[in-house]
Amino acid sequence: MAKVLIIEVDEALCQKFQELMRTFTDFSFDIARTYVEADSYLDRSRYEFAIAETDLPDAMRGKIIALLNRYNISPIIFTDTFDADFSDGFESANIADYVLKNHPESIIEVLEKLKRLEHNRNKTVLLVDDATLYRSYLQQNLVMHNFRVLSASSDSEALKRLQVHFGIELMIVNFHSSNNIDVIELIKKARALMGKKDLHIVVLTSETDSYSTASFLREGANDYITKPFSRDEFYARIYKNTHPVELFESAQTGLSQNILNLFSEMTEFKNLETSSHIKRISEYSYLLAKLYGMFDGEANVVGEMAILHDVGKMFVPYSTLSKPDQLTVEEFEVIKQHTVMGEEFIEKAFKENQKIGKIAKDIAKYHHERWDGTGYPEGLLAREIPIAARIVSLVDVFDALINERIYKEAWDLEDVLFYIEEHSGTQFDPDLVRLFVNNIECFMNVLRKYDLDSSRNGFCRLSKE
Ligand SMILES: [Fe+2]
């Protein structure tokens, strides 16, 4: 598995990197907080990728890039500001990409870019151009993003390549009036060989008249880029024309909705929860994951897997679960076992899909852990508790308090919020509490969807504060 060096000064960002990397990727990684630390890590091990803040306390801006380049690494820059100066130095400095820090999804964006760089190793691009200089410039940019690059300097050579290498996903043809390549002919012949889905064709052109650009598209090109173009635009078009890579291949977990419903019905049946509790938990979890900075794909996985949080209760005796009186110490010990039993069950059920299974296991096993380390089953402390479990733990309590249960009345929103804020930093992750409370209207909307009590009306505006 590829190894990543993260160079970041800010402690909170480092922690967030750590947990999101662990939750959503298989990369192994080290974190350096200074130039000197980065230098010594690079000296000791080999890294395929690096994510780097360029403003380090012990080095001039940009010095870290030179260091990484010495180790043949083209980093992803993670920065507050991206000004023109910086962007000018971009190409000579071998920077693969950049992400601005100023939005809550920035870390997930970095992870997706990393994942993409890793995936690109299996993607082959064919560059067709008879001008060597320009071709090598494009080649350099593609290689920096880890693409495998083949090149051809004539149409016949290009067609030969397409016949030999079935895996070519994208053909970039550089059209200029002085070259000897008949672009239209090449597109036609390439199309005869491969369908529009299997091979994407992008033409680079300085022709801006719509007649020629339209004719490229008509003959089978998928897209064109007008010269001159910026690197950002070049990459954007390339990625639009290669198969997308997300941390999770699609927003869906691949489990059919029926199976998830079945699980939720089974747990609810024994659990004596209100019938829509699990569906609400799923929606709240999705929402909180989004607020925390996950993209749709990851937040969906957390939301869907939250359905399974109490799946272990299937293995706890019904008589204990449904006991109306105070539980004895022994009985409580039995109930606590639903966490590890849930984990074991998911382990078996998700053999085929370990990546998603891991998140489901995190949730089932750790949704009763507490931020201050006094929860169960392991007494994990603070960020040791996986993020997906911290999310579910908060919304699970919220939903239990705000609704009626066999053992209690529904609480008023004010009391619920008071409880949650009072337990910020002891039971719950303070960051999540802040996001939750600031966006309470959105969570209330989910509640209302399943609620007949129309007095809980309102509207919602997301705030990622
Ligand atoms: Fe539980």
Ligand SMILES: [Fe+2]
């Ligand atoms: Fe629950």
